[in-house]
Amino acid sequence: MKTPIIVIGAGGAGIIAAWKAALSGAPVRLLEKNTRPGVKILISGGGKCNITHTGTIEEVLNAFSVGERRFLKPSVHRFSNADILELLRNEGISTYARPNGRVFPEHGTARDVMRALHSILERAGVEFRLQSRVERIIQKDRSIRGVVVNSEEIPTNHLIIATGGKSYPKTGTTGDGYAWAKELGHSIVPLRAALAPMAVMPALPREWQGIALRGCRLFAVAAGRRIASWDDDVLFTHEGVSGPAALEVSRSVAASLESDEVELFIDFFPDKEFATLDDDLNAYVQSQRQKTIGTLLDAWMPNRLVEWFLVRIGVSALTRGIVLSRDDRRAIAHALKEWSLGMVSDVPLERGEVTAGGVALREVDPRSMRSRIVRGLYLCGEVLDIAGPIGGYNLQAAFSTGFVAGESAAADWHAEVEAAQDD
Numbered sequence: 001m002k003t004p005i006i007v008i009g010a011g012g013a014g015i016i017a018a019w020k021a022a023l024s025g026a027p028v029r030l031l032e033k034n035t036r037p038g039v040k041i042l043i044s045g046g047g048k049c050n051i052t053h054t055g056t057i058e059e060v061l062n063a064f065s066v067g068e069r070r071f072l073k074p075s076v077h078r079f080s081n082a083d084i085l086e087l088l089r090n091e092g093i094s095t096y097a098r099p100n101g102r103v104f105p106e107h108g109t110a111r112d113v114m115r116a117l118h119s120i121l122e123r124a125g126v127e128f129r130l131q132s133r134v135e136r137i138i139q140k141d142r143s144i145r146g147v148v149v150n151s152e153e154i155p156t157n158h159l160i161i162a163t164g165g166k167s168y169p170k171t172g173t174t175g176d177g178y179a180w181a182k183e184l185g186h187s188i189v190p191l192r193a194a195l196a197p198m199a200v201m202p203a204l205p206r207e208w209q210g211i212a213l214r215g216c217r218l219f220a221v222a223a224g225r226r227i228a229s230w231d232d233d234v235l236f237t238h239e240g241v242s243g244p245a246a247l248e249v250s251r252s253v254a255a256s257l258e259s260d261e262v263e264l265f266i267d268f269f270p271d272k273e274f275a276t277l278d279d280d281l282n283a284y285v286q287s288q289r290q291k292t293i294g295t296l297l298d299a300w301m302p303n304r305l306v307e308w309f310l311v312r313i314g315v316s317a318l319t320r321g322i323v324l325s326r327d328d329r330r331a332i333a334h335a336l337k338e339w340s341l342g343m344v345s346d347v348p349l350e351r352g353e354v355t356a357g358g359v360a361l362r363e364v365d366p367r368s369m370r371s372r373i374v375r376g377l378y379l380c381g382e383v384l385d386i387a388g389p390i391g392g393y394n395l396q397a398a399f400s401t402g403f404v405a406g407e408s409a410a411a412d413w414h415a416e417v418e419a420a421q422d423d
């Protein structure tokens with residue numbers, strides 16, 4: 001019997017996998033528990049969808065850690081950033097790259113991207129089933145035999161798991177793929193938040209909520225060592241810190257928190273060494289000696305922060321430049337380079353834009369996305385132990401691995417059908 005290829009999860013990885021497999025003529029069924037496909041794509045990039053990152057394939061790969069890069073290399077070569085953009089262009093979605101390399105739809109939003117992906121699925125003949133939560137996977141002697149959906153058993157010999165991560169569970173990603181993969185014999189690298197906001201203690205003053213620090217450096221220190229650092233904007237929230245710099249350091253912070261305490265610091269002037277900054281501060285104070293240091297610092301940081309900043313160092317905001325001592329000035333310069341925000345109390349997994357950890361990469365063939373453990377099983381997208389930085393890299397990883405998973409599942413399906421005909 002010709003059982004269909006089953007794809008679980010209609011996110012970036014599952015959609016591209018189902019489309020690619022169906023183009024070969026194989027019957028493909030895409031099962032999604034939500035009432036609509038691509039919920040995460042719809043909320044990506046603040047609803048604008050940062051589809052991918054511009055640049056060469058090597059540049060895209062270099063954004064990932066060494067192990068992830070090695071794993072992704074064959075699939076990103078097979079289906080690159082240029083390929084996904086061409087696919088969308090053929091569906092009428094033109095795109096543009098921002099100066100930071102992030103690629104977005106030129107006119108539309110994430111909805112238009114989803115509409116385009118939906119129409120390629122339809123044209124390829126993918127059988128799309130929404131509100132279809134897969135409950136269980138059936139295997140026999142380390143070979144896939146079927147899935148159970150809404151208590152109905154669907155036989156299949158070729159199953160693509162594209163169920164995403166475990167963060168943002170309201171979008172459907174509740175980590176089902178990890179549990180199945182584990183049951184099937186795969187190792188799961190421990191899950192952690194990545195690209196997540198961080199809570200700090202003691203709690204930041206309420207008055208800071210909504211303040212954005214532009215172009216600063218956020219760095220994290222654990223056991224006396226700087227474990228992560230990122231230059232970009234930081235946003236103060238009611239719980240702690242968010243914004244691109246916070247999201248980027250969160251993965252390393254979450255990992256270190258398991259064994260150490262982690263303290264966060266801001267460097268307001270990452271491009272200046274302490275000595276230069278101190279000289280600049282001195283020159284600035286000397287040029288306006290009658291002004292108070294509180295007023296002077298208004299030009300160097302958001303004014304809502306100035307008083308807090310100076311209280312922490314023990315310098316009165318009312319001190320006039322003319323009487324500011326050398327020691328106080330150096331203390332200010334020092335704090336501008338290394339201002340403690342407190343200890344990290346939590347990096348919530350459910351708030352991460354991606355989940356770090358997942359199905360161990362060594363157990364999946366990077367050229368085919370075939371499981372090295374179970375026959376007829378393919379894994380792609382965020383369910384794998386891959387978590388890239390902000391910038392369109394995570395969707396690209398989902399598209400590329402999805403493409404290869406769909407291609408290999410289809411090749412295996414056709415080979416099986418041919419073998420059956422020969423018998």
Ligand SMILES: Cc1cc2nc3c(=O)[nH]c(=O)nc-3n(C[C@H](O)[C@H](O)[C@H](O)COP(=O)(O)OP(=O)(O)OC[C@H]3O[C@@H](n4cnc5c(N)ncnc54)[C@H](O)[C@@H]3O)c2cc1C
Nearest residue numbers: 009011012013033044045050134164172381382392394395
């Ligand atoms: C707020 C936010 C913004 C983001 N912005 C960007 C961005 O701009 N650019 C970027 O590159 N990345 C972004 N990301 C990350 C990116 O969206 C994900 O890494 C990517 O979508 C992962 O794709 P995926 O196909 O592996 O998984 P998902 O897109 O998460 O898809 C998995 C699907 O599987 C379904 N599913 C799960 N379990 C079952 C089950 N048992 N039965 C049936 N279906 C099931 C889920 O409902 C879901 O639809 C963002 C993430 C978030 C949360």
